[in-house]
Each structure stands twice: as structure tokens, then as C-alpha cells.
Amino acid sequence: MTLIDLANPTRFLSLTARLLPWLAGLTALLLLIGLYQSAVAPDDYQQGATVKIMFIHVPNAWLSMWVWGVMSLAALGTLVWRHPLADVAAKAAAPLGAAFTFLALVTGSLWGRPMWGTYWEWDARLTSVLILFLMYLGLIALWRAVEDPSRAARAAAVLTLVGAINLPIIKFSVDWWNTLHQPASVLRMGGPTLDRAFLIPLLVMALAFTLLFLTLHLAAMRNEILRRRVRSLQMMQAARRAA
Amino acid sequence: MSALAELMKRDIRIALRVGGGALIGVLFFLTVVVLMPFALGPDLALLARLGPAILWLGALLASLLTLDRLFLADHEDGSLDLIAMSRTPLELACAAKALAHWLAAGLPLIIATPVLGLLLNLDAPSTLAVALTLLAGTPALTFTGMIGAALAVTLHRGGLLLAVLVLPLSIPVLIFGVAASQAAISGPSSFGAPLTILCALSLVSFVIGPFAAAASLRHGLD
Numbered sequence: 001m002t003l004i005d006l007a008n009p010t011r012f013l014s015l016t017a018r019l020l021p022w023l024a025g026l027t028a029l030l031l032l033i034g035l036y037q038s039a040v041a042p043d044d045y046q047q048g049a050t051v052k053i054m055f056i057h058v059p060n061a062w063l064s065m066w067v068w069g070v071m072s073l074a075a076l077g078t079l080v081w082r083h084p085l086a087d088v089a090a091k092a093a094a095p096l097g098a099a100f101t102f103l104a105l106v107t108g109s110l111w112g113r114p115m116w117g118t119y120w121e122w123d124a125r126l127t128s129v130l131i132l133f134l135m136y137l138g139l140i141a142l143w144r145a146v147e148d149p150s151r152a153a154r155a156a157a158v159l160t161l162v163g164a165i166n167l168p169i170i171k172f173s174v175d176w177w178n179t180l181h182q183p184a185s186v187l188r189m190g191g192p193t194l195d196r197a198f199l200i201p202l203l204v205m206a207l208a209f210t211l212l213f214l215t216l217h218l219a220a221m222r223n224e225i226l227r228r229r230v231r232s233l234q235m236m237q238a239a240r241r242a243a
Numbered sequence: 244m245s246a247l248a249e250l251m252k253r254d255i256r257i258a259l260r261v262g263g264g265a266l267i268g269v270l271f272f273l274t275v276v277v278l279m280p281f282a283l284g285p286d287l288a289l290l291a292r293l294g295p296a297i298l299w300l301g302a303l304l305a306s307l308l309t310l311d312r313l314f315l316a317d318h319e320d321g322s323l324d325l326i327a328m329s330r331t332p333l334e335l336a337c338a339a340k341a342l343a344h345w346l347a348a349g350l351p352l353i354i355a356t357p358v359l360g361l362l363l364n365l366d367a368p369s370t371l372a373v374a375l376t377l378l379a380g381t382p383a384l385t386f387t388g389m390i391g392a393a394l395a396v397t398l399h400r401g402g403l404l405l406a407v408l409v410l411p412l413s414i415p416v417l418i419f420g421v422a423a424s425q426a427a428i429s430g431p432s433s434f435g436a437p438l439t440i441l442c443a444l445s446l447v448s449f450v451i452g453p454f455a456a457a458a459s460l461r462h463g464l465d
Contacts, residue, residue: 079458131411138407145398154462155394159408162390162455166411 007084009225016218023215030208037201044198053111055201058186059209060104064132065167067097067213071139072164075157085221087153088228090160091143092220096213098136105129116180124173125181128166135163149228246331251343257316258347264312265347268305269355275301276359287364294363295373295424301359302352302377303384303417307406309348310388313340314396314460323396327464333457341389341452349381372427372434379438380420383445386452387412393456397463416444 006012034055044051071093077086108126109119120126139159146152174183186192192199258265279297280290290297317323326336353374360370391409398404423437 079462131414134407135411138404138411141404141407142394145395145404151397151463155397155459158390158455158459158462159394162412162451 009085009088012085013222013225016222020215020218020222023211023218027208027211027215030204030211034201034205034208037204041201042197047115050111050114051198053107054198055205057104057107057111058202059206060100060107061129062206063209063213064097064101064104064129065170066210067093067100068132068136068160068164068167070217071097071160075160078153078157079161085225087150087157088221088224089217090153090156091149092224093217094136094140094143094156096216096220098133098140100209100213101129101133101136105133121180123179123181124177125170125179128170128173132166132170135166139163149231246329247335247339250326250331250336250339251346254340254343255347258312258344264309265351268309268348269351271308272301272305272352272355273359275304276362280362291364291366291369294360294365294369295376295428296421297363298356298359298365298373299377299380299417299420299424302356302381303413305352306349306381306384306388307409307413309344310385310392310409311395311402311405313344313389313392315392318396318464323460324464327460333460334453337389337393337456337460338386338449338453341385341456344389345382345385349385352381353377369424369428373424376420376423376427376438376441379423379441379445380416383416383441383448384413386445386448387416389452390455390459393459393463396460416441419444 006015038052038055041052041055043049071090074086074090074093077083078090105126108129112121113119139156142156142159143152146155171184171187173179174181185194186199186202194202276297279293283289283293314323317326327333329336356374356377357367357370360373365373388405388409390412391405394408395402395405419437419441422432423434423441426432426437427434
């Protein structure tokens, strides 16, 4: 079975029907391992036990940006290669990305209260992530505004690619501006500065969250394909009734 | 080349007509600026401190308001299809329309700024600084707004969605515009740096905006 066969929606449905239970099981397993490792990780000398919010906050934040990256690839698939499932992938990913961004903002805010003394601060990192959240919401609104899904796909693809400019801004915001949010400690030149006792649980949680996104994304894509089939059937029935 | 000039002249002429949208933007700008002292209280010192921000917010909202006129009228009477089918590239046609829109709707905002600065108790050099930053920044607002206008042109009730889509892209322009104005008025920080970034944002949007808008129009019109 070649890669092009995956473009067939029916093949995709049957493949994911077999794949999803395993993916879900693996995700649950990794989440359990990651949560256990986070629980037994040592307390930070300065932050105490509240450092453990990091194990949830950082994977959510990473995923909020990676999901926009996945949507940008899907947008390219729609506009350039006209891949049949690219717009399904993009539409299914948008609410998931918005949820991850929202969770990153909320967990970060809860972490900020004990750490910085404030729930919110208008510094570069927080502001740019808030703008990312607004762009996710605008994208979801655009998807729902056009009746025909394939026409909505092209408009949404353009907006996704235009909005991708925000990703490097978020990533480098802590370097370019004087921010309250701490600078990059993992994905930076010179390697991570995080101690292994914290780095390992963090990476396990990041992997678990990525698999969570993959599982939810494939499930959402299946739902979207089925939704479009229902819509086509309804339109065919309406045409038959009118004839 | 003359086709583009004709397109620009046509758009400017339509915009300057009654109900065309050029003066509506200025009127809305005036409304926003006049409403602020009612909301904030008549404290002149406070108004002077907030003056650049109020002027920039008013200009941003006024340009958002007039943006959907960019393509809507032409879409409704079919001229947009004719423009899309003509020999001039759609990107250049979009750029010409946006430039005409800025000349007809953005420039009046800038010209109105000194008068409105009086209402906000801004002195002449401050008002001039704000007007200069508006001159550098409003093209960026128009050209990035054009992307949203092109996305929303095929929607019948797309006006509010247009604002939601365009707003995140306009925030950097607002940030640097107000930073430059504040630096010119009171700051130790430099005026030149944010102003240069503002010009850079305008130039970048001048290039990217027409391409994104043309792509949206092509996909939305077929």
C-alpha cells in the first residue's frame, strides 16, 4: 500500500479504525508514565512543588505552536498539491490547537500567580500567545462561515499560511524582548539547560501530549469525513425530492 | 500600467462620492475621539498622556470599518469578476485597489489627526509625531486588512468576521505606532527605531498583502 492510497478517504477510514485503539492505548500509557514521573520529580530549590505545573504547561505550549505548523502543512497540501484529505486535516486540527493554546494560557496563568505575583502580564511571550489564540478562534470562525467545506478550505488555507508568521515571533519573543517569561531552556542553541531530573519527565509528557494530539486529530478527521458524507447524502436527498 | 492607474482613479472617485466611504472613516474617527473624554472624564493631563493611543485606536478602528468596502461593492455588481479575468495580474489589481483605498480613506484620517489632537490636549509637536507614525503605519493596516477583506468578500454577512481576522495582524502595527508616538513625545527611548519598524511593516504588507488577497479572491470567486 503506497502513500497515495492514504489519500483515499475510505482507505483512510478503515486504516484509522484499526490504528486508533492502539494509538489511544499508547497515549494513555505514556500519559500515565509521564504523570508518575512528574509526581516523583524533585522539588525545585526556589519554586518548590509548583515547578511541576511546567510538566503540563510546557507541552501544551509546544503543541499550540506545532498544531499551527501542522495546519500550515495541511494548508500547503490544499493550495499546492490539492491533496484530498489536506483540508479535512486542517479543519480537524483547528479546535484542538485552540484548546491547547487555551490550556497553555490558563496553566501558565496559574503558575504565574505564585511565581510572579500576577495572573497576567503584557509581555512579549504572553501577548503573542494570546494573539495566537485569537487567530485560532478567527480561523475556526472562518471555517464555519462558508457553507461549502472545500471553498472554506481554500480561504482557511490562505489565513493559516498568513498567520504562520506568528510562530517564529512567539518562539523568539523571549530573546528579542525583555520579557518576564523565562527564556528558552530546552529548544535552544547549546542544548537544554534543564536538569535531567526535570528534562526526562518533561520530554515524556511532551511525547504523550503529541500522541494525544495525533489520536484526537485522527479521530476528528474521521468525524469530519463522515460529516461531509452525511452532508452529501442530505443534499442528494434534497435534490431527489425536488426533482 | 495605465490599466492600474485607471483602476486607482476609478476607486478613488467612487470612494470620494457620497456614501463612498472616504468621509465615513473620518466621521467614525471623530466619533471615537470625541467619545473618549466622555468615558475618561475631562482631565486634560490624562487625555494628553493617552492621546497617541486614542488617536491610533481611532485610526485602526476607522480603517477596519471602511475595509469591507474594498471588494464588496465590486463583488456585488460583478466588476470583481471582470478585474479577475483581465490581463493585468490580480495581485497588481489588488495592490492598486488597496493603494487607492489608502489614498481615499487613510489619508483623510491622517489629515484629521491635528484637529483631533486639539481635542485631546496634545501640543503641536506631539500631534505631528502621531500623524507621522500614522502616515507610516496606516498603509500596513490597509494592506493587511485587504487580506481579510478578500477572505470575507464571498460571505454575505462577513463584516464582523473580517474584523476578527484582521485584528491579530494589525496588533504589531498598533504596538509600534504607539511606541513611536510615545517616544517622540516623552521618551528617552528612540523615535527612529519603532518608526523604522513601522515602515518595514508597511513595506512587507505591501508585498505580501496583494499576493494573499489575490489567492483568496481566486479561490473564493470560482
